[in-house]
Amino acid sequence: MPAVIAVAFLVTQGVAQAVTPFIRQDDWTFLLPDDQPNVAPPRYYNISEGRWLNTGWWWLVGQHGTPTTAALTYAAGYAVLVAGMWRVLHRSGVRPGPVVDALLGLALYASCVWVQLLYWPGALTPSVLVGAAAMWLLPRAAASRPRMALWLLLSGVAAVLSYPPIGVVLLVFAVVFLRDSPWRRVLGVTAGWVGSFAAGVAVAYTLNWIFNQHFGIEMASWRNANPLTSLDALRVNAGRWFESVGGLWAAQWWVALVGLVAAVLGWRETPVRARLQRLLVAFVVASGLDAAQTLVTGTVTEARGQLWTWLVAVLPVAFLLLHRRQAKDRGVRAQVAERVPALLLAVLAVAGVLSWRADIGAHQATRVQYDAIAEEATAPERGQAATRVVVYQDPAVRNTRDGRLMASTMFMAVRQETGGVQPRWCRGDECTVLARQAADHPVVRIDSPAGLSHVIGIVVPAPPGWV
Numbered sequence: 001m002p003a004v005i006a007v008a009f010l011v012t013q014g015v016a017q018a019v020t021p022f023i024r025q026d027d028w029t030f031l032l033p034d035d036q037p038n039v040a041p042p043r044y045y046n047i048s049e050g051r052w053l054n055t056g057w058w059w060l061v062g063q064h065g066t067p068t069t070a071a072l073t074y075a076a077g078y079a080v081l082v083a084g085m086w087r088v089l090h091r092s093g094v095r096p097g098p099v100v101d102a103l104l105g106l107a108l109y110a111s112c113v114w115v116q117l118l119y120w121p122g123a124l125t126p127s128v129l130v131g132a133a134a135m136w137l138l139p140r141a142a143a144s145r146p147r148m149a150l151w152l153l154l155s156g157v158a159a160v161l162s163y164p165p166i167g168v169v170l171l172v173f174a175v176v177f178l179r180d181s182p183w184r185r186v187l188g189v190t191a192g193w194v195g196s197f198a199a200g201v202a203v204a205y206t207l208n209w210i211f212n213q214h215f216g217i218e219m220a221s222w223r224n225a226n227p228l229t230s231l232d233a234l235r236v237n238a239g240r241w242f243e244s245v246g247g248l249w250a251a252q253w254w255v256a257l258v259g260l261v262a263a264v265l266g267w268r269e270t271p272v273r274a275r276l277q278r279l280l281v282a283f284v285v286a287s288g289l290d291a292a293q294t295l296v297t298g299t300v301t302e303a304r305g306q307l308w309t310w311l312v313a314v315l316p317v318a319f320l321l322l323h324r325r326q327a328k329d330r331g332v333r334a335q336v337a338e339r340v341p342a343l344l345l346a347v348l349a350v351a352g353v354l355s356w357r358a359d360i361g362a363h364q365a366t367r368v369q370y371d372a373i374a375e376e377a378t379a380p381e382r383g384q385a386a387t388r389v390v391v392y393q394d395p396a397v398r399n400t401r402d403g404r405l406m407a408s409t410m411f412m413a414v415r416q417e418t419g420g421v422q423p424r425w426c427r428g429d430e431c432t433v434l435a436r437q438a439a440d441h442p443v444v445r446i447d448s449p450a451g452l453s454h455v456i457g458i459v460v461p462a463p464p465g466w467v
Helices: 002-011 014-019 025-030 042-049 052-060 067-091 098-109 121-141 145-160 165-177 183-212 231-251 253-267 270-297 307-319 331-378 401-418 429-437
Strands: 389-392 443-447 454-459
Touching: 002 014, 002 067, 002 098, 002 331, 014 067, 014 331, 025 042, 025 052, 025 121, 025 401, 042 052, 042 183, 052 121, 052 183, 067 098, 067 121, 067 165, 098 307, 098 331, 121 145, 121 165, 145 165, 145 183, 165 183, 165 270, 165 307, 183 270, 231 253, 231 270, 253 270, 253 307, 253 331, 270 307, 307 331, 331 401, 331 443, 331 454, 389 401, 389 429, 429 443, 429 454
Parallel strands: 389 454
Antiparallel strands: 443 454
């Protein structure tokens, strides 16, 4: 297990993001001290998203570290989480031979969805640690009903207070670990998880009421909330949900196809069919929760938040491995059938690795580009040049989502080069000069009319394709 995860860490280029991290815009909130210019305070995410555990982590750890320490901690937490998932599958009867087992571990690691979360290590490390701890405690918790109830409550509340999609992953693996338990127990655990999710929401609302004098969540404007106040709002929200689901599965059509093939093959085997039926319940709950959120609030979960969708393919394929040893004694046809899940796992593993490499590679290319610009802009007078660095961005891009994201990335690249001092936006003639030379070079020296002083101007490049 450690060897396979180490290989996965290398071949996916996860090591590049861990050692030289690219940090997305709002993650700086959880990596810097409070009240930094151009950075939202951690309390903003309490009132807008209920991220109370993230704020606690920032207070204890995040603000005292660096982007690299945060990324390394996240990478370690994710590795432990994947190991926990793999262990749960082993404990639930999925124990193939070494080669196929290695493919299974690599497929679990290389989720084409999870790679999109790597760029928020400051904010999301608490959630991945919650997921890892809960996953490793699951087998022991499932041994008795009181412990299982406590596990559901604590893991559900902790997931909501850090990053709710983690909780859905925990539900799916809880159902997997129940194997072919009676439907009464499966539905009881599912209902308990829904109750724990509701309890987490209640805790977040109550904390906001106590500390922010508002019982509930104040949605950020960029989420385009549309509260369910009329039939017309219902129609609009339903349209948003169907559009988001369509876009999600259009981008992951091959994941759905692999899952469908595995489900069709497994449905013919009675023990596998029982597992698939119970797994389907967890997926329906996950999809239903997502639909309920959009119908009630009008907000849509972005694709990177739908962590359970990768499991739609991996777990049905894993279930095909339940009777590997018995298949060896059932002739050539059975042995051929055994190779099918190995082939499907290979497809998932290879495609997942390529997704990680492409995603991380694109972000790393942008990081290198922006770091080079920041280094050039601050090099002439290192230590004091940051007070003299100004930033220009195409006005047509500056007030867009993509423009704000990349401008903040440039501001933080300069901040890191100067040891904490941020640049400022250009003014008046500075902007005119930079706009005129924008196509020539991203770093421009702007002399004062009298020639007695100068500033260094940076032109923010056009947003990259991955935005």
